[in-house]
Amino acid sequence: MIDTAVVRAAKQGDPESFAKVYEYFAPELYRTALFTLGNEADAQDAVSETFLEAYKGIHNLRDEASIRRWMLTILSARCKRHIADYIQQRKNSDIDEMIDLPAPQNTQPNADHISALDALGALSAEERQIVVLSAVMGYKTREIAQMLELPHGTVSSKLYRSLKKLKTVLE
Amino acid sequence: MADWKQDNFTQGDLRETFTDQQAQEEFAKIREQLRAEAERIEVPESLSAERMMALLDDVEPGESKPVPVVNYKREYAKFIAYAACLVFVIGAFVRFVGRQNDAFLSRTAGASSAAATAAGQETPAVGAAGRKAIETAADPAAGPAEEMAEEADAGRTAQSYDEIYAMLAAVAEEQQDRYGRPAVTFAEDAVARDDGAAPASAAPEAPAAVNEAASMKTAQSVDAGGYIGTNTQIAGVDEADIVKTDGKYLYHFRNDYKSGNNEIRITAADGLKAVSTIELPELYGAEMYVSGDRLLLLASAAWGEDCLLARAGEFLSESAGEEGDVIVPDWYAPDEPRYVSTTRLLVFDISDRAKPREILSFKQAGSYVSSRLSEGVLYLVSDHSAQTWYLTDDTYAASVFPAVCVNGEARLLSPGRIYLPEQLYDQADYCVVTAYDLSAGKTETKAVLGSVHTMMMTGDTLILAGTVWDSDWSSRDTGVVRFAVGGGNLLRYTSSGRVPGWIDGQFALDVSGGLLRVATTSYGGEKKNETVNHLLIYDEKMDLVGSVEGLAEGERIYSVRYFGDTAYVVTFRETDPLFAIDLSDPKHPTVLGQLKIPGFSEYLHPAGDGLLIGVGQNTMTNAYGGVLTDGLKFSLFDVSDPADPKEIAAEILGNRGSYSEVLHNHKAFLYDGANQRFGLPATICRVYGVTADNPWGNNSSVTFDGYLVYRFGRDGFERLGALASEDSDDPFGYSYDHTIERGVVIGKTLYTAANSGLTAWDYETLEQTGSLEY
Numbered sequence: 001m002i003d004t005a006v007v008r009a010a011k012q013g014d015p016e017s018f019a020k021v022y023e024y025f026a027p028e029l030y031r032t033a034l035f036t037l038g039n040e041a042d043a044q045d046a047v048s049e050t051f052l053e054a055y056k057g058i059h060n061l062r063d064e065a066s067i068r069r070w071m072l073t074i075l076s077a078r079c080k081r082h083i084a085d086y087i088q089q090r091k092n093s094d095i096d097e098m099i100d101l102p103a104p105q106n107t108q109p110n111a112d113h114i115s116a117l118d119a120l121g122a123l124s125a126e127e128r129q130i131v132v133l134s135a136v137m138g139y140k141t142r143e144i145a146q147m148l149e150l151p152h153g154t155v156s157s158k159l160y161r162s163l164k165k166l167k168t169v170l171e
Numbered sequence: 172m173a174d175w176k177q178d179n180f181t182q183g184d185l186r187e188t189f190t191d192q193q194a195q196e197e198f199a200k201i202r203e204q205l206r207a208e209a210e211r212i213e214v215p216e217s218l219s220a221e222r223m224m225a226l227l228d229d230v231e232p233g234e235s236k237p238v239p240v241v242n243y244k245r246e247y248a249k250f251i252a253y254a255a256c257l258v259f260v261i262g263a264f265v266r267f268v269g270r271q272n273d274a275f276l277s278r279t280a281g282a283s284s285a286a287a288t289a290a291g292q293e294t295p296a297v298g299a300a301g302r303k304a305i306e307t308a309a310d311p312a313a314g315p316a317e318e319m320a321e322e323a324d325a326g327r328t329a330q331s332y333d334e335i336y337a338m339l340a341a342v343a344e345e346q347q348d349r350y351g352r353p354a355v356t357f358a359e360d361a362v363a364r365d366d367g368a369a370p371a372s373a374a375p376e377a378p379a380a381v382n383e384a385a386s387m388k389t390a391q392s393v394d395a396g397g398y399i400g401t402n403t404q405i406a407g408v409d410e411a412d413i414v415k416t417d418g419k420y421l422y423h424f425r426n427d428y429k430s431g432n433n434e435i436r437i438t439a440a441d442g443l444k445a446v447s448t449i450e451l452p453e454l455y456g457a458e459m460y461v462s463g464d465r466l467l468l469l470a471s472a473a474w475g476e477d478c479l480l481a482r483a484g485e486f487l488s489e490s491a492g493e494e495g496d497v498i499v500p501d502w503y504a505p506d507e508p509r510y511v512s513t514t515r516l517l518v519f520d521i522s523d524r525a526k527p528r529e530i531l532s533f534k535q536a537g538s539y540v541s542s543r544l545s546e547g548v549l550y551l552v553s554d555h556s557a558q559t560w561y562l563t564d565d566t567y568a569a570s571v572f573p574a575v576c577v578n579g580e581a582r583l584l585s586p587g588r589i590y591l592p593e594q595l596y597d598q599a600d601y602c603v604v605t606a607y608d609l610s611a612g613k614t615e616t617k618a619v620l621g622s623v624h625t626m627m628m629t630g631d632t633l634i635l636a637g638t639v640w641d642s643d644w645s646s647r648d649t650g651v652v653r654f655a656v657g658g659g660n661l662l663r664y665t666s667s668g669r670v671p672g673w674i675d676g677q678f679a680l681d682v683s684g685g686l687l688r689v690a691t692t693s694y695g696g697e698k699k700n701e702t703v704n705h706l707l708i709y710d711e712k713m714d715l716v717g718s719v720e721g722l723a724e725g726e727r728i729y730s731v732r733y734f735g736d737t738a739y740v741v742t743f744r745e746t747d748p749l750f751a752i753d754l755s756d757p758k759h760p761t762v763l764g765q766l767k768i769p770g771f772s773e774y775l776h777p778a779g780d781g782l783l784i785g786v787g788q789n790t791m792t793n794a795y796g797g798v799l800t801d802g803l804k805f806s807l808f809d810v811s812d813p814a815d816p817k818e819i820a821a822e823i824l825g826n827r828g829s830y831s832e833v834l835h836n837h838k839a840f841l842y843d844g845a846n847q848r849f850g851l852p853a854t855i856c857r858v859y860g861v862t863a864d865n866p867w868g869n870n871s872s873v874t875f876d877g878y879l880v881y882r883f884g885r886d887g888f889e890r891l892g893a894l895a896s897e898d899s900d901d902p903f904g905y906s907y908d909h910t911i912e913r914g915v916v917i918g919k920t921l922y923t924a925a926n927s928g929l930t931a932w933d934y935e936t937l938e939q940t941g942s943l944e945y
Contacts, residue, residue: 008700015224023220030218031209044218051223059640059647062673117208135202136209141907149455149471151426151433156907158431166201 004064011058018058022051025071028137032072035120035132036079046078053078072137073147076129083125119169127162134159326619326664329586332572338591338620339557339571339599399916402776402840404677405629409544411458411469412838414913414924420446420524421915422466424457425926425945433457435468436945437524440917443931443943447525454515460544464522465609467549471539472513513576514539514553516607533614534576537603541626541677543633546657549607550633552626555618557599573601573618590619592652592667602635602652606662617662621650627680631657632665634680634687639669647673649691651713668713672705674728678775678837681733685711686757690740692727702727704742708757717758723748732775732783737763737813739783743771744798749785751813763813768821770804773834779844781811784883786833786840786851789823803829803853805881805888820887825874828856832912841914848891850880850914850921878911878923880937892937896925 002024009017029050033043053074061070120128129148133139141159145152216222329335398418403410415422421438435449449466451457457470518531537553544550555573574583589601600622607614622637633654640647649672653665672691674680681688687709692702704727705720726742733739736755742748747770751763772785785806790798807820831853832839841850855875877895881888897909908927915922920940921932931941 005700015227019220019224022223026214026218026220027212030214031212034212035205035209040215044215047218048223048226052226055227060638117205132205136205151455151457152907154426154431157426163201170201170204 002067004067007061007064007067011061011064013059018055021058021067022054025068028068029071029075032075032129032132032137033079035117035136036076036125036128037082038121038128042082046075046082049078049081050075069139069143069147072133072139076133076148079125079129119166122165122169123162127158127165130155130159131162131166135163326590326592326667329589329591331586335572335586335589335591335620397918399841399843401838402842404627404837407545407630408628409460409462410838411460411467411542411544412913413458414915415459415461416440416915416917416922417461418917420461421922421924421929422459422461423924423929424459424468427945435459435466435527437521437527438929438943439524440920440922440931443922443929443941445943445945447527449519449527451517456539458542460542460549461521462544462547462609464520466519466521466527467544467607467609468515468517468519469539469542469551470515472515472534512536512538512553512555514551514603516549516551516605518607518609531612532578533605533607534581535603535605535616536573536575537601540602540623543626543628545628545630547609548656548661549605549609550626550628550656550662551605551607552623552635553603554623554637555601555603556622557601573603573616575603575605575614575616577614584616584618588617590617590664592619592621600637602637604633604635604654604662606656608661615661617664619652619664619667621652621667623652625674625677625680627677627682628656629682631655631660632682632685632687633662634682636670636674636680636689638673647693649674649689651687651689651709653687653711653713665711666713668709670707670709675731678733679728679731681738683733683736683754686716687713688733688738688754690728690731690738692742701725704728704740706738706740706752706754706760708754708760717756717760719752719760719762722750722762729771729787730773730775730785732777734777734783737810739775739808739810739816741772741775741785741787747771747787749808749816749818751810751816753813764816766808766816766818768806768818770806770821770823772804772806774837774840776840776842776849778807778842778847778883780885781809782883782885783808783810784849786831788829788834800827800829802826803831803855807883807888809885819885820883822881822888822890824853825855826858828854828858828873830854830856839913841916843916846882847884848880848882850878852911852913853877853879854910876910878914880914880921892932894923894930894932894937894939897927 002021006017006020010021026047029047030043033046033050034040037043037046050071054071057074061067120131123131126148130144133144133147134141139147141156142152144150144159145155148155398416400416401410401412413424419440421440423436423438424433425436426433433451433454435451437446437448438444439446451468454468454470454472457468459469460467513534514537516531516533516535517529518533519527520530521527535551535553535555537555540552540554542549542551557571572583572589574581576582584603600620601618602621602623603616603618605614605616619635621635622639623635624638625636627634627636633656635652635654637650638647639650649670650667651670652667654660655663655665670689670691672693674689674691679690688706689709690704690706692704694700694702701724703720703724704722705718706722707718707720708716710716722740723742726744726748728740729743729747730741731738733754736753738750738752738754738760740750740752742750746767749766749768749772751765753761753763769791770787770789772787774786776784776786778784785804785808787804787806788800789802789804791801792798802823802825804824805822806818809817809819831851833851839852843849853875854873856872857874859872875893875895877893879890880892880894882891883889894911896911909925911923911925911930913924915924916934919934921934921937923930923932928942928944930939930943932938933940
């Protein structure tokens with residue numbers, strides 16, 4: 001866990017400390033974005049947007065210990081916007097969780113078996129966000145509900161359905 | 172009484188219990204696979220810290236920073252002011268930089284004294300200077316339906332959109348100084364075509380519905396109707412919740428686990444008979460009120476739905492400015508202007524419970540903060556972030572100014588409804604407040620330039636609190652705005668002010684005899700980086716009357732409760748001092764007594780007879796000196812002698828991971844003073860893997876999930892019932908569908924509500940007597 005003193009210094013405006021904070025979280029941010037959006041270019045955009053939003057808003061951070069969740073919340077919001085772009089491109093005005101999104105590019109080509117990343121393509125973007133935050137990042141559904149601004153019940157029911165889908169795809 | 176093994180509540184070692192071993196293993200496999208793949212993914216060079224930080228330098232070395240020049244053309248397309256809306260824009264306390272903007276501001280702000288202030292002088296001290304009564308009559312867009320006969324407001328409102336826009340620009344400019352980000356620039360002749368006044372097309376009044384007088388009785392605790400409803404901070408002021416009752420019916424906002432849809436279920440309490448279902452669109456953070464024959468639902472609208480609201484006022488400008496003047500890194504896409512966070516109010520006529528009928532759909536800009544219902548008026552508060560830092564032709568006006576939408580018609584709030592308080596801060600957020608009169612069926616909206624995160628309301632005063640920062644980030648303070656409500660005042664702006672430090676939620680605020688009492692935490696004890704705590708008292712004009720400061724250095728506030736003239740404050744770092752503070756002389760509040768005990772209370776509830784119940788966590792210290800939670804804890808404090816508070820009983824359940832929603836949401840707490848009982852949902856966990864070398868164990872697993880009912884008294888706590896949530900039939904064990912979230916008492920029956928359905932229990936014996944699965 002990153003030292004809260006560094007986070008506090010970043011909150012107070014020290015650029016070097018902020019750079020350290022970003023560096024610490026960059027891998028998680030990128031992986032989450034990549035798993036959610038399914039392609040590298042958009043994942044990079046989402047992360048750099050998150051960087052800027054975080055820089056702009058870190059002085060608003062209430063509690064240094066929640067920096068990780070705070071950054072992932074911003075990232076989730078940026079991912080949502082990219083998803084909206086996909087939909088706009090399809091001239092589809094409904095944000096339907098079942099919509100077909102660009103197939104993920106597997107950055108680790110492996111002919112032997114379907115990678116979990118590919119399997120995520122079977123899910124909607126929102127489901128991916130939930131699965132990644134839960135299974136990869138280890139957040140409880142309660143926390144995910146707060147981060148994505150969804151009802152708790154929605155999060156757990158989507159998680160449940162997503163895991164079932166993944167199980168089927170990976171079999 | 173439910174036969175629940177004592178074992179599940181004690182602390183200590185326990186073998187794991189899985190619902191389905193095999194399924195858990197399979198899920199764990201998927202999780203491992205995802206994690207392993209994730210770990211192999213490297214961060215690309217383009218996202219390295221060096222590259223990211225470099226993006227913040229917009230200036231070539233050697234050049235001075237660009238001076239924001241007012242040269243961005245801007246025209247306002249149609250702005251239709253909403254006639255029946257009073258929009259208070261509670262000023263996002265915008266700090267005027269004032270250096271380069273003088274010319275622009277004095278030209279556009281008009282001849283009022285407000286312009287003089289706006290032209291970059293130092294902010295005048297809070298006081299009479301600069302204050303004007305709101306001239307609702309002068310607003311060209313005001314329809315006849317306006318007047319709620321109120322006393323004149325004490326606040327200063329905007330003269331034009333230009334004035335507000337300029338303030339926002341000043342914020343952006345300041346942010347550029349701070350963050351090295353691009354400035355917003357304006358056209359020199361940016362005066363709106365119609366001089367900022369809204370065009371004369373006065374909008375028709377909101378077609379609100381039926382004017383049946385509705386009974387305004389709201390339930391607080393066991394009353395003549397014999398039921399216990401939502402636990403509220405202030406008696407007589409109702410707060411929204413996911414479960415409501417009127418003594419005959421149960422109303423439950425829930426999410427259907429299988430379809431994923433949101434709905435409200437109405438059930439007759441007697442016999443648990445399903446009556447009707449209201450289907451709802453996608454909403455977040457929804458909660459309800461039931462008052463007489465009206466059901467009110469409040470929520471944040473799904474973000475995809477917000478386009479309609481964004482249409483209000485269309486685009487900010489038709490012609491493009493010189494894009495070269497706006498310096499933006501080319502890879503950065505502007506904030507999506509199409510989406511404006513909105514808060515939604517749906518009102519249903521439920522005079523026929525079997526056929527609820529929607530009578531009003533209202534939206535206001537901003538994400539939902541909170542609401543209250545008092546004397547037949549709903550107060551709805553949202554926080555709307557104004558987009559300030561990459562304004563283009565495509566920016567919707569509603570991204571910059573607040574808007575409302577009534578039954579599908581969207582309108583911007585007129586400048587005359589936007590309040591710009593004396594003290595200026597540095598955020599470009601609006602606090603938007605709507606008062607909805609249930610019997611008249613009308614809404615009135617005001618906005619104030621300033622951010623808001625907490626709402627507290629008594630019968631006559633509405634307090635909004637938001638975060639404010641010092642220019643050098645040396646202190647995080649709280650901006651407070653006061654309104655008079657109730658008793659002939661619908662929503663009358665009174666004053667605003669700045670309070671040092673930050674607050675721990677609505678319970679940190681209290682109003683008594685017109686005085687605002689607030690408990691805050693701030694940095695700056697003897698050791699600079701330590702936190703320190705205060706209790707401050709302000710009058711109606713937000714002038715400081717008295718305070719006690721510098722308490723509990725190194726700790727921060729975890730809970731507060733005001734009880735008459737005494738404040739109980741819980742601070743924590745490693746141990747939990749409970750402070751009792753005497754407020755009877757507002758000029759000299761004094762600490763009466765302190766109590767240090769392990770653990771901390773997150774929620775305090777007065778329990779009569781000099782007793783205070785605390786709900787919180789027990790704690791333990793690990794080998795590294797870190798403090799870990801170690802179980803859910805109930806404390807009973809005897810505060811009959813406030814100079815010597817004592818903990819006379821404590822009950823600790825489970826270990827780390829044990830939790831109750833009450834820890835962060837007081838509405839989940841059920842208090843029955845008459846029977847000396849309380850109830851709350853709880854999840855109890857126990858750690859396993861405890862050994863001599865590893866006394867704090869490894870992972871924890873759930874041993875109980877459900878609703879606890881306790882009796883309290885001077886002899887301590889007694890657990891009367893542990894009502895377990897239904898077992899999940901989900902092999903992954905991840906279903907929260909059956910988790911009990913609320914309890915409600917009607918007559919002799921306790922009803923517990925889970926997302927999947929309701930259960931009835933005999934309130935005496937706590938035996939199950941019925942259930943309804945949705």
